[in-house]
Amino acid sequence: MSSPTPLEPLIHPLFDPLFDPSTSTFTYLVACPSTLSAIIIDSVLDFDPATSLITTTTADSLLSLIRSQNYKIVKILETHVHADHLTASRYLQTKLAADEANGGIKPEICIGKRIVEVQKRFAEKYGIPREEWEGAFDRVFEDEEEFSVGELKGKVKHLPGHTPDHVGYLVGSNIFCGDSLFDPEVGSARCDFPGGNAHALYNSVQTLFSLPAHYKIYIGHDYPSPDSRSPQPYTTVADQKRLNKHLKDGTTKEQFVNWRQEHDSGLAEPKLLHQALQVNVRAGRMPRDGMLKVPLKMPGGWKL
Structure with missing residues (x-):
């Protein structure tokens, strides 16, 4: 007797575009096809740095999609504290908890357990009061911890390097x-x-x-050259191993580390770095005083 085919999730943006062009960010909506329980991964708030205006157009479009598919959101996941966009996790949690269509569920906001060291570092840098970041996330995952999405099983994979708290989520x-x-x-x-x-x-x-060669790797951002192609949410493990320009099969650790360190030394900081970090270590909550801090840079140490 053949073994049953493993249950695979319904994944947006394969069915609907969930790509924010202003920050080149993919948000993922991952659902159990049997129960329509679902999770959100790496959501986005709209932020205009010129006016400091926060809006929710992107998040509201996500909510409309959730309602149209009759999904019940059980968790809102972050892969890490992002430095290039503000998370919509708290906004989405509040809206979904009040939405009868979500079945009275208040989704947990979740992240990997090393978030605490990141929160402490940036709380000190930006003067964030402890009560605004401590316990901001409803659940912090252990490495290899499993969680349920309806009849689907997810697993947390620690993937440090970009940031120390970084995790990935394996589903099917x-x-x-x-x-x-x-x-x-x-x-x-x-x-x-x-x-x-x-x-x-x-x-x-x-x-x-x-991972097996046919597994799909869904990425957080895509930066295609202008007019070359549309943003692509995933490639397979086999494609990455064969084609990745920095890390394909045969690339040694020494080669990669030397190139990465040299390249990174010349990069500019993300344009939303300071605003994003201060909101994201709070799990999407805004500062109680409504103020974000942006450090000044004085050439040559010049001071007033």
């Missing part, structure tokens, strides 16, 4: 790798943020490459 034959890898023509993530480490990222990619 799919892994949502955040900013560990990108499309093969784009390559890999930068490792110059506090706690980032190119050696660790190389090892994390080997973890991804150890």
Whole structure:
């Protein structure tokens, strides 16, 4: 007797585009086809740095999609504390908890357990009160911890390198790798943020490459060249191993680390770095005083 075919999730944006062009971010909606229980991975708030205006157009479109598919959101997941966009996790949690269509469920906001060291680092840098970040996430996952999405099983994979808290989520034959890898023509993530480490990222990619060749690797961002192609949410393990411009099969750790460190030393900081970090270590909550801090840079140490 043949064994039953493993249950595979319904995954958006395969069915609907969930790509934010202003930050080049994919948000994933992953659902159990039997129960319509679902999770959200790496959501986005709209933020205009010129006016400091936060809007929810992207998040509201996600909510409309959830309602149209009759999904019940049970968890809102973050792969890491993002430095290039503000998370919509708290906004989505509030809206979904009040929505009768979500069955009275208040989805947990979840992240990997090393979030605490990242929160402490940036709380000190930006002067964030402890009561605004401590316990901000409803659940912090252990490495290899399993969780349920209806009849689906998910597993947490620690994938450090881009940031120390970085995790991926394995659901069926799919892994949502955040900013560990990108499309093969784009390559890999930068490792110059506090706690980032190119050696660790190389090892994390080997973890991804150890998965079966047909498994799909869903990426956090895509940066296609203008007019070359549309953003692509995933490639297979086999494609990444064969084609990734930074880390294909045969690339040694020494080669990758030397290139990554040299390349990262010349990168500009993300344009939303300071705003994103202060909101994201709070799990999407806004500062109680409504103020975000942006450090000044004085050339040559010049001061008033």
